[in-house]
Structure formats: C-alpha cells, structure tokens
Amino acid sequence: xxxxxxxxxxxxxDDGIEAGLARLTPERIESVIxxxxxxxxxxxxxxxxxxxxxxxxxxxxxxxxxxxxxxxKLSPAGxxxxxxxxxxxxxxxxxxxxxxxxxxxxxxxCNLCKKxxxxxxxxxxxxxxxxxVRRICHLLGVVPRYMQDTAHSQSVHFxxxxxxxxxxVDTLFWQEEEARDEVPDIRIPVDKEGADIFYxxxxxxxxxxxxxxxxxxxIFEAAGSDWTMPGSPGWDNSDLCMxxxxxxMMGRIKRAHFEAAAKLRVKKIVMGECGHxxxxxxxxxxxxxxxxxxxxPVIHAVDFYHDLVCNGKIRIAKKFAQPITLHDPCNIAxxxxxxxxxxxxxxxxxxxxxxxxxxxxxxxxxxxxxxxINCGPPFKDKRVEANSVKAKQLFDAKAMxxxxxxAPCHNCxxxxxxxxxxxxxxxxxKFFGDIIYEVMEKPx
Amino acid sequence: MTLQTLYAIIAGPLAVxxxxxxxxxxxxxxxxxxxxxxxxxxxxxxxxxxxALRSIFRWLTPYATVNMRRHPIMTLVTFIFHLGMVVMPFxxxxxxxxxxxxxxxxxxxxxxxxxxxxxxAVLLALVFFLGRRLxxxxxRYLTTPSDYLILxxxxxxxxxxxxAYKGWWAAEWVxxxxxxxxxxxxxxxxxxxxxxxxxxxxxRGYMGSEFGGIRHARDx
Ligand code: SF4
Ligand code: SF4
Numbered sequence: 001x002x003x004x005x006x007x008x009x010x011x012x013x014d015d016g017i018e019a020g021l022a023r024l025t026p027e028r029i030e031s032v033i034x035x036x037x038x039x040x041x042x043x044x045x046x047x048x049x050x051x052x053x054x055x056x057x058x059x060x061x062x063x064x065x066x067x068x069x070x071x072x073k074l075s076p077a078g079x080x081x082x083x084x085x086x087x088x089x090x091x092x093x094x095x096x097x098x099x100x101x102x103x104x105x106x107x108x109x110c111n112l113c114k115k116x117x118x119x120x121x122x123x124x125x126x127x128x129x130x131x132x133v134r135r136i137c138h139l140l141g142v143v144p145r146y147m148q149d150t151a152h153s154q155s156v157h158f159x160x161x162x163x164x165x166x167x168x169v170d171t172l173f174w175q176e177e178e179a180r181d182e183v184p185d186i187r188i189p190v191d192k193e194g195a196d197i198f199y200x201x202x203x204x205x206x207x208x209x210x211x212x213x214x215x216x217x218x219i220f221e222a223a224g225s226d227w228t229m230p231g232s233p234g235w236d237n238s239d240l241c242m243x244x245x246x247x248x249m250m251g252r253i254k255r256a257h258f259e260a261a262a263k264l265r266v267k268k269i270v271m272g273e274c275g276h277x278x279x280x281x282x283x284x285x286x287x288x289x290x291x292x293x294x295x296x297p298v299i300h301a302v303d304f305y306h307d308l309v310c311n312g313k314i315r316i317a318k319k320f321a322q323p324i325t326l327h328d329p330c331n332i333a334x335x336x337x338x339x340x341x342x343x344x345x346x347x348x349x350x351x352x353x354x355x356x357x358x359x360x361x362x363x364x365x366x367x368x369x370x371x372x373i374n375c376g377p378p379f380k381d382k383r384v385e386a387n388s389v390k391a392k393q394l395f396d397a398k399a400m401x402x403x404x405x406x407a408p409c410h411n412c413x414x415x416x417x418x419x420x421x422x423x424x425x426x427x428x429x430k431f432f433g434d435i436i437y438e439v440m441e442k443p444x
Numbered sequence: 445m446t447l448q449t450l451y452a453i454i455a456g457p458l459a460v461x462x463x464x465x466x467x468x469x470x471x472x473x474x475x476x477x478x479x480x481x482x483x484x485x486x487x488x489x490x491x492x493x494x495x496a497l498r499s500i501f502r503w504l505t506p507y508a509t510v511n512m513r514r515h516p517i518m519t520l521v522t523f524i525f526h527l528g529m530v531v532m533p534f535x536x537x538x539x540x541x542x543x544x545x546x547x548x549x550x551x552x553x554x555x556x557x558x559x560x561x562x563x564x565a566v567l568l569a570l571v572f573f574l575g576r577r578l579x580x581x582x583x584r585y586l587t588t589p590s591d592y593l594i595l596x597x598x599x600x601x602x603x604x605x606x607x608a609y610k611g612w613w614a615a616e617w618v619x620x621x622x623x624x625x626x627x628x629x630x631x632x633x634x635x636x637x638x639x640x641x642x643x644x645x646x647x648r649g650y651m652g653s654e655f656g657g658i659r660h661a662r663d664x
Contacts, residue, residue, distance in 0.1 A: 042484030123651030337660030
C-alpha cells in the first residue's frame with residue numbers, strides 16, 4: 001500500500017531502483033549509510049550540515065526549484081533535508097521507501113551542477129552532498145536501470161555504448177575514408193607513439209555522431225596538429241560510474257584513459273566537446289586516483305579550438321552568418337572557467353553573438369547533466385518539465401535574434417534538444433566543431 | 445541572594461566561564477573540521493589562501509555577489525544585523541567600562557543613542573528573519589524549532605539591553621538578565637547553527653580555493 005502511494009506521487013517507476021529496493025534489509029541500509037557518512041565522507045559533509053542556517057537563499061539558484069512552481073522540496077537545501085539530512089539524523093535507520101525517495105532526488109532532481117555554491121553565502125556544495133547520496137544508493141544497488149546499464153558497459157568495455165574493440169577501430173577507419181573524399185591525404189592516426197595530442201571522445205560519438213570525429217580530423221589536419229587516437233580501451237573519456245556512485249569503477253575507467261595516453265607518450269590529452277567527461281578527468285576521477293591535477297595535461301575542446309582560431313592556426317574563410325547564442329555547460333564554465341574563451345571563440349567564428357541571460361558561470365543548466373539524461377526514457381518528461389526556465393531563457397535569446405544555440409557539451413545537446421522540441425523553441429543546436437568545420441579554410 | 449552577589453557572580457566567574465566556553469568551543473569546532481579532512485583530503489590539498497580570502501572578502505562586502513543583489517532588502521537587513529550583533533557589542537560604553545574596571549583597558553566607544561537605535565535595528569532584523577521563516581515557503585520548509593529558539597536567544601540580550609539602558613521597570617534585574625542571556629548566547633555560538641560565525645570562513649574559504657585555484661571560475 002505504501003509502495004502504491006509513493007509510486008503515484010513520483011509517477012515514475014524505475015525497474016533498476018525497484019529491483020534494488022527489493023533486495024534491501026534494514027541492517028544493510030544502516031551499515032551502508034554509516035559506512036559512507038562516517039568513513040568515506042569527512043570535513044565537507046559534517047561542516048556543511050552544521051553550517052547551513054536554513055535561510056533558503058540557495059533556492060533561486062536551482063532550475064528544478066524555479067521551474068516547478070518554486071516547490072520548497074526542490075530547493076538545494078530542501079533536497080538535502082529530504083535525503084542526507086534525514087540519514088544523518090536517523091544514523092542510517094531509514095526505510096526502503098525513504099531510499100526510493102532519496103534515489104529519485106539524487107538521480108533525477110539534482111544535476112550536480114554546483115550553481116547553488118554561487119548563491120549560498122557559505123558556499124555549501126549541494127552537488128557534492130547529492131553525490132554522497134548517489135554513492136549510498138550505488139552501494140545499496142539502487143540505481144536507475146538505464147544509468148546502471150551504461151555503467152555496466154563501462155565496466156565491460158571501458159566505454160559507455162557497448163562498443164567492441166574492433167567496432168571502434170572500424171569506425172575510425174570508416175570516418176577516415178569518408179574524410180578522404182574531401183581531403184585526399186587526411187589520416188586519423190591510430191596509436192601513434194610520441195604524438196603531441198591524444199584525442200579522446202565519449203562513447204556516443206562513434207555510435208551516433210561519427211561525423212564529429214571526421215570534422216575533428218579535418219580541423220586537426222588544417223591546423224597541422226600532430227595527433228593520435230588510441231586503438232584500444234581508454235579512448236572513451238566519459239564516465240557514468242562517476243554519476244552512479246561507483247567510485248571504484250570510475251577510478252578504473254580514468255586509469256585506463258590516462259594509461260592509454262601515457263603508453264603513447266603524448267604531451268597532452270585534448271578531449272571532444274563534452275562537459276561531464278571533462279569533469280570526470282579533471283575534477284572527480286583524478287581526485288579519486290589521488291592526483292590533484294590530471295597526470296597528463298587535459299585540454300577541453302573549447303580551450304583547444306580557442307587556441308587554434310584565436311591564434312590564427314586555422315583560418316576562417318567566411319564567418320558564420322546566422323546569429324548564435326552560447327550555452328555555457330556547467331562542467332566547463334563552473335568547472336573550468338572557460339566562459340570567456342568560449343565567447344572569444346564564438347565572436348571569432350560568428351558574425352552575431354547574442355547573450356542569453358543569465359550567462360557564464362550563472363547559466364541555467366540543461367537538466368540533462370549529472371547523468372540525468374542517462375537515467376533514460378522513464379525520466380525524460382520529468383527532466384524536460386523541471387526546466388521550463390531554460391526554455392524561457394532560450395525564447396528570450398531567440399526574441400533577441402538568435403537562431404542557433406552553440407552548446408559545447410554532448411549532455412547539454414541531448415537536454416537542450418528535448419527542451420527545444422517540447423516547448424517548441426525552434427532553434428538549431430550546434431557544437432563549436434560544427435561551426436569551425438563549416439567556416440574554416442579546408443586543407444587541400 | 446541579594447542583587448549584589450548575583451551581579452558579582454554573573455559579571456565575574458560566569459562571564460569568565462562564558463568567554464572561555466566560547467573561545468574553547470570555537471577552537472574545538474575549527475580543530476574538528478580540520479581533523480575531519482583526514483577522510484576528505486582534497487580540502488587541504490586544494491586550499492589556497494589567496495583565493496580563500498578573495499571569496500571571503502567578496503562575501504563580506506555588501507552587494508558584491510549576484511545573489512545579494514537579487515535580494516536587496518535581505519542583504520541590507522543581514523549586514524546591519526551582523527554589524528549590530530558581532531561588532532557593536534565591543535564598542536558599547538558600559539561593556540568597555542566593565543573591562544576597564546577589571547583590567548584597566550579602555551578604547552573609544554559609540555554614543556549611547558546610536559547603540560540604542562542599532563539595538564532596535566537588530567530586533568527589527570530578527571522580526572524580519574522570523575517573518576521570512578513564517579512566510580516564504582522555501583524557508584519555512586527548511587525551518588526547525590531550533591531555528592526559532594536561536595532567533596529568541598539572539599533577541600534576548602538586545603531587548604534586555606535596551607530595557608536596562610532605558611531604566612524601565614526593575615531595570616537592575618533586567619540588567620542581570622541581559623548579562624546572563626548574553627553569556628548563554630556566547631556559549632551557544634560554537635555549539636549551535638550560530639557556529640556559522642566561525643565555519644563561514646572555512647566553508648567559504650574552501651569553496652573560494654576550489655573555484656579560484658582549480659575551477660578558474662568565480663564563486664559569487
Ligand atoms: S547542484 Fe544544481 S541541480 Fe543540484 S541543487 Fe544545486 S543548483 Fe540544483
Ligand atoms: S543558502 Fe546555504 S545556508 Fe542557506 S539554506 Fe541554502 S545551503 Fe543552507
């Protein structure tokens with residue numbers, strides 16, 4: 001009966017979460033929560049819990065809260081109260097219904113975007129606290145099914161799309177062949193030892209957007225870069241284990257990625273236009289492995305393209321004519337401060353750049369990030385509805401003339417695409433790579 | 445017990461006890477927070493004095509952050525309240541006099557009229573905070589009974605302070621209550637949410653470091 005009411009309230013039933021809940025015992029819940037609260041978490045959890053003055057000033061930061069009629073339960077501190085707050089208070093003695101609710105909150109009502117840090121006077125990092133809740137859910141085996149499936153793929157193949165070793169290299173050869181129609185001598189150098197640049201992408205690129213690899217190859221060629229891509233696991237820089245709470249597996253994936261680069265003795269890792277992958281390599285995964293900074297310098301595509309375009313390493317034939325607006329992905333804006341470089345790059349490539357408001361480190365999240373999009377179809381409507389403010393922000397930019405949204409992140413693309421569709425915003429979405437490829441002087 | 449002996453106890457050993465409790469409590473809070481970094485090593489690794497101070501100063505400057513500008517009245521009230529609560533007590537003539545009588549130390553103080561007005565402002569600020577807790581749904585949802593108790597505990601020394609200064613009914617007794625409630629408040633700081641007074645510098649300092657030093661982004 002209780003189960004029934006909860007299901008109706010959330011109206012989302014996730015098979016993975018339900019299956020996990022069915023296996024739980026009160027002792028197991030308590031011991032896992034105790035383990036995370038007392039042994040894995042430390043200064044930040046305790047200090048944040050003690051410091052929060054319940055002022056609610058963080059509320060306006062969160063797109064979930066603002067979009068959902070200012071529901072107090074969705075404010076950052078409200079989410080803490082509903083999850084880890086109770087776990088701490090009850091010392092882990094909580095019910096399975098509570099765990100279901102906590103998993104829903106942590107996996108589908110917070111993108112770990114850390115915007116609330118900029119609004120809370122104390123800089124309380126609710127994203128971090130929700131990561132801890134996810135850690136607990138993972139250890140309890142209560143993870144949304146689609147997300148867990150992706151995590152399984154990463155455990156088996158070290159990529160998130162169940163791509164076999166030969167399929168990966170095949171895709172690279174296929175894209176090389178395609179590109180040769182345009183640039184006859186172009187190569188996608190696989191496993192080239194001693195190259196300057198190790199280029200890594202996320203699993204969905206070879207699976208769904210292989211032309212991005214082709215475009216990148218043309219850009220590298222035009223810039224005369226000495227680059228390579230690895231032929232064996234370690235090529236996928238994405239990381240859903242980081243989001244599911246499987247820190248152990250996250251560490252192994254990151255290690256494979258760094259080791260693939262180290263084996264090829266490259267000078268630096270350049271990664272495609274993905275935000276969460278950057279977070280996993282630069283912020284979370286490296287920390288887990290004990291590196292304060294990544295052991296090999298990691299450069300996000302926006303940073304890399306900025307250098308190529310703004311320092312004249314590739315030439316622009318004719319600037320992009322349609323007015324664009326720029327969406328700052330949280331993982332490279334609040335994660336790496338790339339907002340100014342992204343703007344310089346946009347201005348160098350496009351005739352007209354319209355600012356959406358708020359922007360830069362205050363931009364509104366796409367509501368796909370933090371792995372929410374990877375929770376799959378059951379959560380799609382929820383994530384789109386819980387971000388009506390984003391639609392409004394896009395409509396405003398459109399009213400000012402913008403026709404194209406540049407979003408240098410795969411997750412953002414997924415999220416924004418759904419929002420644009422659902423709310424009928426009718427704007428086009430592009431990566432920087434798309435624009436550069438379109439406006440650059442192509443190599444002969 | 446006569447008024448005099450009570451006064452002697454409250455102004456003497458109890459005051460010493462309260463101040464000691466406050467100082468030791470704060471030290472304990474800081475030591476505990478630092479010790480807990482044993483299982484959260486990045487906090488120390490990422491700590492960066494320059495960025496920590498950058499963030500702390502930013503958040504101590506009125507209207508210097510986006511969210512402060514979004515809530516202009518709340519910001520105004522908060523700053524006046526904190527000045528009245530944290531800074532003003534040091535510059536009240538009667539307070540200075542007690543230190544002077546005990547240790548012979550003296551320093552310039554604020555005019556009494558100003559202190560009275562500031563105290564009223566602090567009380568009004570508390571009413572404002574209470575109103576927020578009762579009216580704004582997102583704040584009411586977070587509020588626990590202890591939050592109301594804290595508002596009351598902070599109000600008491602200011603209310604009794606004005607009462608005693610004005611010499612209203614039974615002012616001598618209210619003076620004792622004023623001192624006692626101030627002492628209770630002092631000890632309560634490190635052991636309740638009022639501990640944000642010290643922890644602010646740690647949480648904000650850490651976030652400033654992480655944003656400035658690692659994320660190369662502003663945290664305001
Ligand atoms: S991290 Fe982002 S999504 Fe999560 S509570 Fe904070 S503002 Fe909301
Ligand atoms: S703004 Fe900070 S202190 Fe205030 S309720 Fe939110 S998390 Fe707590």
